[in-house]
Amino acid sequence: MSVRVPSMSVLPPVRRDRIIAQLPQFYSKKAAVHTKDEFNSKVKTACQEQRTGTVGFKIAKVIVVGDLAVGKTCLINRFCKDAFDKNYKATIGVDFEMERFEVLGVPFSLQLWDTAGQERFKCIASTYYRGAQTIVIVFDVNDVASLGHARQWLEDALKENDPTNVQLFLVGTKKDLSSPAQYSQIEQDAIELAEEIKAEYWALSSLTGENVREFFFRIASLAFEANVLAELEKSGSRHIGDVIKINSNSNNVYATSKKKQSNCCQ
Numbered sequence: 001m002s003v004r005v006p007s008m009s010v011l012p013p014v015r016r017d018r019i020i021a022q023l024p025q026f027y028s029k030k031a032a033v034h035t036k037d038e039f040n041s042k043v044k045t046a047c048q049e050q051r052t053g054t055v056g057f058k059i060a061k062v063i064v065v066g067d068l069a070v071g072k073t074c075l076i077n078r079f080c081k082d083a084f085d086k087n088y089k090a091t092i093g094v095d096f097e098m099e100r101f102e103v104l105g106v107p108f109s110l111q112l113w114d115t116a117g118q119e120r121f122k123c124i125a126s127t128y129y130r131g132a133q134t135i136v137i138v139f140d141v142n143d144v145a146s147l148g149h150a151r152q153w154l155e156d157a158l159k160e161n162d163p164t165n166v167q168l169f170l171v172g173t174k175k176d177l178s179s180p181a182q183y184s185q186i187e188q189d190a191i192e193l194a195e196e197i198k199a200e201y202w203a204l205s206s207l208t209g210e211n212v213r214e215f216f217f218r219i220a221s222l223a224f225e226a227n228v229l230a231e232l233e234k235s236g237s238r239h240i241g242d243v244i245k246i247n248s249n250s251n252n253v254y255a256t257s258k259k260k261q262s263n264c265c266q
């Protein structure tokens with residue numbers, strides 16, 4: 001049996017478990033991109049009024065960096081494929097996965113770049129750093145050295161990006177392997193570093209799946225929020241004010257649309 005697909009719909013609908021209606025919360029209040037309970041009200045209004053401009057067509061680039069075997073590939077595979085492989089297979093160069101979300105009713109995609117941690121592949125991997133909106137620095141909570149190297153990974157990733165325009169995440173993996181006492185010790189250091197480099201801190205396990213979905217939802221939401229805010233800023237306050245005027249006085253409709261037209265052509 002064949003199914004007719006309308007010519008407009010190139011992509012299947014977003015998976016039901018990729019729909020974000022509320023702002024997912026931070027992991028630690030001390031190290032968060034921000035600690036607000038809800039999406040920015042300007043962003044919520046813009047989404048309700050479908051004034052998100054090009055954001056609905058956007059694909060935000062996320063790069064995942066960190067030492068070899070800390071669990072970067074497993075983290076992405078747990079989220080994207082709900083799979084976990086206990087055997088280590090080094091990433092050679094880079095891999096990438098696409099994930100489509102719907103945030104506050106607006107389509108939004110993440111392109112997740114999984115880079116190699118092995119030194120010999122670093123120079124290939126670093127050529128893919130450019131244009132990242134989110135940088136995820138991964139370490140293993142059972143390996144202090146991997147946390148120590150986080151700063152270097154960040155420095156390398158920032159060489160290719162504008163530091164004022166990226167959101168940073170510091171992520172500790174393999175939480176399932178550490179005892180609560182061991183974990184709380186490394187957590188202190190990790191949070192301290194995260195505060196210093198202005199990254200949001202997370203700890204999770206790709207084996208059990210603990211916090212994996214929450215983490216990616218948080219990345220998608222914060223990237224989305226930043227994109228909508230940038231879009232609103234670009235379109236300017238006059239433009240936003242005009243839309244409100246349309247409803248209050250029909251005479252303004254003409255004035256507003258004329259003004260808009262002339263803006264477009266300039």
Ligand SMILES: Nc1nc2c(ncn2[C@@H]2O[C@H](COP(=O)(O)OP(=O)(O)OP(=O)(O)O)[C@@H](O)[C@H]2O)c(=O)[nH]1
Nearest residue numbers: 069070071072073074086088091117174205206207
């Ligand atoms: N117990 C446990 N093991 C994990 C976890 N995440 C990853 N591992 C194991 O750690 C090893 C390395 O995982 P990868 O995801 O391949 O590491 P990577 O960071 O991608 O390594 P490179 O590609 O070489 O940079 C594998 O044997 C995984 O099974 C986890 O959350 N818990």
Ligand SMILES: [Mg+2]
Nearest residue numbers: 072073090091
């Ligand atoms: Mg890998």
